[in-house]
Amino acid sequence: MDDNQSLKIPNSSSISEKNTKVFKVLSIDGGGIKGLYSARILEHFEEHFNCCLSDYFDLICGTSTGGLIALGVSLGIPVSTISNLYCERGQRIFPQKNTLLSSLKQFFLQSKYDNKELTKALQEIFGDNTISNSKCLLCIPSFSLTDGRPYIFKYDHSEGQLKRDNRRRYIDIALATSAAPTYLPIVTDPTDHTQFTDGGVYANNPTFVGIMEALKYFVGDKDKQFKKLMVMSVSSLEDNPGRRFIPKHRRSIIDWKEDLISIFFEGQASQTKYFAETLAQLYGFNYVRIPSASLSSKQESVITMDNSSIESIQLISKMGNDQALLWEKKPEVAEFFQYCKQYIIR
Numbered sequence: 596m597d598d599n600q601s602l603k604i605p606n607s608s609s610i611s612e613k614n615t616k617v618f619k620v621l622s623i624d625g626g627g628i629k630g631l632y633s634a635r636i637l638e639h640f641e642e643h644f645n646c647c648l649s650d651y652f653d654l655i656c657g658t659s660t661g662g663l664i665a666l667g668v669s670l671g672i673p674v675s676t677i678s679n680l681y682c683e684r685g686q687r688i689f690p691q692k693n694t695l696l697s698s699l700k701q702f703f704l705q706s707k708y709d710n711k712e713l714t715k716a717l718q719e720i721f722g723d724n725t726i727s728n729s730k731c732l733l734c735i736p737s738f739s740l741t742d743g744r745p746y747i748f749k750y751d752h753s754e755g756q757l758k759r760d761n762r763r764r765y766i767d768i769a770l771a772t773s774a775a776p777t778y779l780p781i782v783t784d785p786t787d788h789t790q791f792t793d794g795g796v797y798a799n800n801p802t803f804v805g806i807m808e809a810l811k812y813f814v815g816d817k818d819k820q821f822k823k824l825m826v827m828s829v830s831s832l833e834d835n836p837g838r839r840f841i842p843k844h845r846r847s848i849i850d851w852k853e854d855l856i857s858i859f860f861e862g863q864a865s866q867t868k869y870f871a872e873t874l875a876q877l878y879g880f881n882y883v884r885i886p887s888a889s890l891s892s893k894q895e896s897v898i899t900m901d902n903s904s905i906e907s908i909q910l911i912s913k914m915g916n917d918q919a920l921l922w923e924k925k926p927e928v929a930e931f932f933q934y935c936k937q938y939i940i941r
Contacts, residue, residue: 616937618814618821621652621668622802624864625659625795626831627775627900628689631681631908633829634664635915636885636922638674643923644932647671651931652827653813653938654732656805658794661831662735662772666765667720669729680716682912685903687712706780707901710770713779721765726750728765730940734804736794737771740781745797746789747804748772750940754812754820762786778901800867802828802884806874813938814880820938824880827931828871832911833864833887834895883927888914 623633641648648668649655657665667677689708726733726748735748748768751757760768763786770782771791782791798804806826814821868884875882890898897907922928 615823616821617823617825617934618654618809618938619652619931619936620654620656620805620809620824620826621648621665622800622805622826622828623655623657623661623664624801624829624831625657625661625773625793625799626833627660627778628681628685628903628907629832629898629900629911630660630664631678631685631911632832632888632915632918633661634674634678634681635912636829636919637664637668638678639916639919639923640928640932641674643919644929646932648674649730650935652731653936654734654805654809656734656736656801656808657772658736658798658801659773659775661801661829662737662794663717663769665733665735666769669731669733670721670724670765671730672720676720678912680720682908684712684716685908688716689901689903691902691904707778710774710779710782713773714766714770717766717769721769724765725761726763726765726768727761731936732808732938732940734801734808735768735772736798736801736804737768737774737791738794738796740790740792742789745794746791747794747808749808752812775900795863798863798867800828800830800864802826802871803867806871810878824878825931826871826875826880826882827928828882828884830864830885830887832890832898832914834890881927881930883931885918885922885928888918 626632637648649671655665655669657663664674664677668674729750731750732752733748733750737746737748739746748760748763748771749755749757751759751761763784767782767784767786771784772794774780774782774791775793775795783789784791794801809824813819814824871882871884894910897904898910899907
């Protein structure tokens, strides 16, 4: 049997819903302070469908700021609490300083910010919880600088015979997945002293990570528990594709500025979207991508991954609210909330 046959998932129309076990994945993009956009959308979904998200998704994936949201959701913390973190603590986590001086420090001396305020905020939300306390399966991408390879923090499930991460603290995983290069410090995990940086360096949109985890361990052939896969992917706010004409071709680090990071995120998001849509067609699973709202050129100049100004926070919040009001009415979203998850940890 070839690989395509071993992974083939029956189309939803070919199986009676009553007899089909469905595995549902929630994926949340990274994006710094723009994570408030994703949080507002999910906050509205909890309110509109009168639910706790951890009761409706078997696996939750999140990278960087999306990882913080995913970790909170997995503990059953209301998403409104996570939204308030961005609104109330954003300016302390990303303090607005002299732009030129902070940029020079960022490019030549050290990370633009320390993570002291972020650590305090995460401690308030997560306390001393470890992955073993999660209410659902988890995939939180980071990158191990020690090993030079991607590292995905997971709930230790028996299907993969995993015995690696359940004793890790939420706060340590949150810091590891969100340690954006040049913005926040590299994180050394106290469990095994591995050094981590932001998972956004390879999976800012972790949808593909979630799909692969589902297909490898949970969904597909007769030996697996689930026969149908559903994936909801929530974007962060993204700049509109493309850029105005760039007259200076030999750009320095200073010339690139924030583009040096954001261009990687844009490329990943586009590629991941294509892969996810292609796989959904090939293997017949349900895939819903809640996209970024369109930004005007003025809004793009205000909304960046670390602009925590009142104007930025209000714009991000409004756009998340507006997008949620549009998507919560769509039947393809409502389908995720028709029944609770079927992979029960406890």
